Amino acid sequence: MKRRAVIGIDLGGTNCRGALVGDDGQLWFQRSIKTEIDAGFDSFWSRLLCFCRALIDDGIRQGYELGGLGLGFPGIVAKEGFVHVSPNLSPLNGFALADRLASHLQLPVRVVNDANAIALGEARWGAGRDFSSFVMVTLGTGVGGGLIINRQIWSGADGAAGELGHITVEPAGRLCGCGGYGCLEQYASGPALIRTCLEQWDHFNQKGSQPLIKPRTAEDVSVAAFNGHPAALGAFKSAGRYLGQVLAGIANLLNLEGAVIGGGVSANLDLIRPSLCEEIDKRAFDVSARRMKVVPAILGDRAGILGAAGAFREISAGV
Ligand SMILES: [Zn+2]
Structure with missing residues (x-):
């Protein structure tokens, strides 16, 4: 009997990665290309098709039944795979991505939001396996989110649900890339950590604490935090506090079993967790606060590919 697999693709603003995914969540034949959307839509589209065909050939050559x-996509995607809007891949706005891929590849195709794909990956094979309901938070260049309710993704009426990075935490706060002010993303993402840290950096250095080099990356901020620099420690504490406020609101609204924290910044979850949990305990009802377990994601950058493949199975099953 032929082994069965689904192709999972994680299409990001910078890289496009893909693999064959077995029913057991194993990845085979991983490939990646640069997204390079700046080269124009036509160039991007032909390279994406070549990339997909290469993965299909890998599978056929090795005797898989595909x-x-x-495909996980960085933007708001309707259930039928139509791209409403994508900040990073704007040439695809209004493009029927799933239909066009399916007709070129002669294969059934499903397209989901990338953060939702990560949530599905963690739900099926990762840190969310033991939860029937949880919120996935990815803290990276931006702040992404996905909602799993009764083990299924909740993507909303138009595929726009789960955008918790754009929940307002400071009504007159920092300007966000979405055009709003004071979104969580501006207080808990990697760039936000650097900004918060730098705002306090000179103040603490003038007081004669460790004369470290000013941080330029989120990694620098974590190194400074581990060296005990108060500005860096304060930046993590602040990020945790804002995220905790949002999670407390979500706990009160949905009484979820868990919050799974992923993305680059989550490598330092221990620096964020105290203030985050303090806010949940303080702001959510006791029953909901006790129920919501805050845990780190475990799949790393495999979650997007796994989840995209998982999304294909879930949507194809008619869920
Ligand atoms: Zn925003």
């Missing part, structure tokens, strides 16, 4: 292709 069920279809799932």
